[in-house]
Amino acid sequence: MNRTEKKFDAVAMMRSIRDRISAEIEGMTLEEELAWLASQEIKDPFLKRLRDRAVQQTTAASRASRGR
Numbered sequence: 364m365n366r367t368e369k370k371f372d373a374v375a376m377m378r379s380i381r382d383r384i385s386a387e388i389e390g391m392t393l394e395e396e397l398a399w400l401a402s403q404e405i406k407d408p409f410l411k412r413l414r415d416r417a418v419q420q421t422t423a424a425s426r427a428s429r430g431r
Contacts, residue, residue, distance in 0.1 A: 397421065 388396050401418060405411045 388399055391399065397418070400414065405414060
């Protein structure tokens, strides 16, 4: 079986990014993590809509829990 040399290792890149983000948000409260996430620039329109929807759901859940 012939093997070609990888030009790009997606798994290694994902792990590197995950480790960097984990170190950056370590010790943050949920509110701090949400603020950090909201401050990050997202260029992909699908991911931006996904993030905005998550923020809306979190805000709605927070309001509902305070109203009880």
